[in-house]
Every structure is written in C-alpha cells, then in structure tokens.
Amino acid sequence: MSRRPVNPSRRLVDGGSLPFVGSIHSKSRSSPLLTIGLVVGAMLLIGFCYHQSGGSRSNIEAVSKVEGGTLCTAEVQRAIPILKKAYGDSMRKVLHLGPDTCSVVSKLLKEEDTEAWGVEPYDLDDADASCRRLVRKGFVRAADIKFLLPYRAKSFSLVIVSDALDYLSPRYLNKTLPELARVSADGVVIFAGYPGRQRVKDSELPKFGRPAKLRSSSWWIRYFVQTSLEENEAVVKKFDQAAAKRSYRPACQVFHLKSYS
Template sequence: MNAICRSNFNLSYTAFPSLLFQVFLAHNNWTTMSRRVNTARRFADSGSLPFMGSLHPKSRPSPLLSIGLVVVGALLIIGYIYRGSGGRSGDIAALNRLDGGVSCTLEVQKIIPILKKTYGDSMRKVLHVGPDTCSVISQLLKEEDTEAWGVEPYELDDVDGNCKSLVHKGTVRVADIKFPLPYRAKSFSLVIVSDALDYLSPKYLNTTVPELARVAADGLVLLSGQPGQQRVKVAELSKFGRPAKRRSSTWWIRFFIRTGFHENESAAKKFEQAAAKNSYESTCQVFHLKPSH
C-alpha cells in the first residue's frame, strides 16, 4: 500500500491541500446539481412548468461518482501521510510533521557533513544505533572512505528493499540495547546514537551507555530530544513500549559525571564551529563523549 501511495500520490505539501479541496468541491457541486435537478423534476411532474423537462437531462448522476470521489480523497490523504522513501523513515517524518515532534535520527542525516569535519579520520568506521538506522547507514555508505553498520533497537516493519538487503548482509542488526551489543571492544572508531536513550530508564542507562562506549575507539556522539518536545504518543507506546523522557542538558551532564564519562571538548568545539559555518542549528541536544577506556 505504501508503494502504491508513493507512486500514485507523490504530492508536494503545497499542492496537496489545493488538490484535496478541489476534489471535495467537485463532490459538493455534483451534490448541489443533483438536488436542483430533482427539484426541477418535481415541478415538471406536477405540471407547474411544462417545459422544465426539456431543459434538464432526465438521467441522474450515478451515486458511484460520489463514492469514487470520497475514495480518491481518502487515497490522497494516505498518499500524503506516507509520502517519502526509505521505508519507515517516511512514516517517522510524516508523524513528526503532523504532531510537531522532532526526530533526532533525521537530525543525524542532516549533520553527517558536519560530523565529517569534526571527526575526520574517526568517521572511517561508524556504528549508528537508533530507529530507522537503515536510512542513516545508507547515507553514511555514500560518503567516501566510510564504512558503516547499524543497530535497530526496535522491531523492523514495513521496510524497503534496501533495508532488507542491509539486514541480510548483516550491516544492520536488530538488537535490544538493554543487553550487551554483539561487537568486540573498540570495533568502531565512532558510535552515534539517536532516538534510543530517551526511551530508557536510568536503570538501563547505567549499563547501556557504558556498553555503547565499550565498542567505540575514538568517540561517542549522543543525540537526545529537548525538554518540552512532543512526540506521537500512540506510536511511542506501540513501538517503544513507553513514552520518551525528555531530559535536560543539566541532567545528562550529571549522569555522565556520575558514570565516569568526560566531554570531548575538542570535538564539541569543532562541531560548533562547523555547524556555525553551515548555518545549522540543531533541534536536538548533541553530546560528544570520550570513550571510557
């Protein structure tokens, strides 16, 4: 269904409302015309207007037309919601637009060039952890001299052929990050995490963050939502098991100190400079940490 909607109704955001309005306007016009014709016929049948029958067609518009217009309108709505490519990434983007929420995984895709300038050679072997990791990995693999792997913390569903291929090759794995990752220590030069830690309680954060740092050789980049940001509650409960906990930067800093992590000040400064040069302002909190080893 997603593929049909994307291929047949790949509309721009500005064109969609106009087209949908025209569909329903046409439906209303047909309904109004039908009522007028019926009224005219009642006058004609009563003999009040002897020539009215010759001025209006005798055939009534088929009710199938109204049904068809309603079906087309429904399909346009579905096509608008599922517009986009990359399997579930289109769904996440649509949900964010409708609810005003923010996806830090989408932010990762935007800041890849900035991360390249920040970490340089440390971007040669990257692990991304977070929902819709297939989209992130696909973009990372397009970068020159960059190898990338991904961990999807939640179930994969409605994925496209590219994501299925990445899973089949073992490039992307589905793994519960509350347990040890299936990688050896220092397997990756850089580990990037997005939209994953906000759904963990402090109990699991105490074990998960050190585990993420264990497999990172040069650095750890964590993206977390800002306090006050809203997400789609139904999607959260069905997908992640609990709503996201938006923690402040002060909370995270205290957590890092308590668990023995230190900020990578050099990387943080380079990231800020590169972001300013690209006129980029992040909608998520970005933390740069040194490996614990």
C-alpha cells in the same frame, strides 16, 4: 390518502450526515455559479497546499516521521557533514544505534572512506526492501540495547545513537551508555530530544514500549559526571565551529563523549 413526496436533499440535511453537501444541492437550482465557484476554489486550495508541501510523497513521509518521534534520527543524517568536519578520520568506521537506522547506514555508506553498521532497537518486521537488503548483508541487525552489545571493545571508531536513550530509564542507561563507550575507540555522539518538542504517536507506543523521557541538557551533564563519562570539549568546539560555518542549528541536543581509554 396520497403521501406527500419527500425531498431527498431535505432528508439528508435533516439527518445531519452531510449538511454542507445538502446546502450546496438545495441552492444549486437558484445559483449554479455558486456551486462551480466552490468546487474550483476547493481545487485551487488543495493545489496550493500540495505545492507548499513540495508536492511529493517523500516530503509528506518526512513530516510524518518528524511528528512520529524519529526527529533525531533524521537529524543525524543532516548532521553528517558537520560530524565529518568535527571528527575527521574518526568517521571511518561508524556504528549507529536507533530506530530507522537503515536510513542512517545507507547515508553513511555513500560517504567516501566510511564504513557503517547499524543496530535497530526494535523489530524490523515492517522494514522496506532496501533495509532488508542491509540486514541480509550484515550491515544492520536488531538487538536489545539494554543489554551487552555483540561487539568487541573498540570495534568502531565512532558510535552514534539517536531516538533510543530517551526511552531508557536510568537503570538501563547505566548499562547501555558504558557499552557504547566500550565498543567505540574515538567517541560517542548522542542525539537526544528536547523536552516538550518530540513526541511519539499513540499508535507507535507499543513498539517503543513506553513514552519518551526527554531530559534537559543539565540533566544529561549531571548524569555524565555521575557515571564518569567525560565530554570531549575539543570535538564540541570543532562541531560548533563547523555548524556555525554552515548555518546549521540542530533540532536535537547533541553530546560528544570520550571513549574509555
């Protein structure tokens, strides 16, 4: 008894692995223009999406970082011109603490009359060549910010922290924030995430150790009062004025604290 030949495209469709491809293949004999039209349409759609995203790998990586939870560190870079207007000469010697601090330090070092250093709270095993170069030169170091910082009092005119305090419990905040105030001479700037907006990908949780605990502005203000950390109202006013002039709206909460006298 002869066996009836099996249509390979039918087997593919019946198997359920690639039904869309199978349906195109089965219809191509009766309507080849349909297949061509679908292919051309798909290419146009991909091209449009690529154009809308800016067509560059850097833009794609930027979006990935925003979704990955380093939004406030990126926000620091956007806010540098506003910070310079608000702090003036206090931007002459800056320490930044937070993930991807190499990018912030690189940006600050390009500013005129500005020295910059960074502390990365997490490992630097996957750092790129530019970041490793900053580490070799001593501009960036890895350190656990839950403990004493390896700097003398008032070592920096301004300390900026982003995407780091959100991962600390109040127990460690009680140690870290006073340390930031101790090593700064003119103030501490905190970039904190808004509740419900920033998140960290599941794949990055082992690096951060725990999910972010994003607090409201009222929570932070109460905490500052309880820990005797005073907001710098004069700088807040200057920052808001400079932001309004440049139509700048921060995507993170920004707090300006006074250093210890």
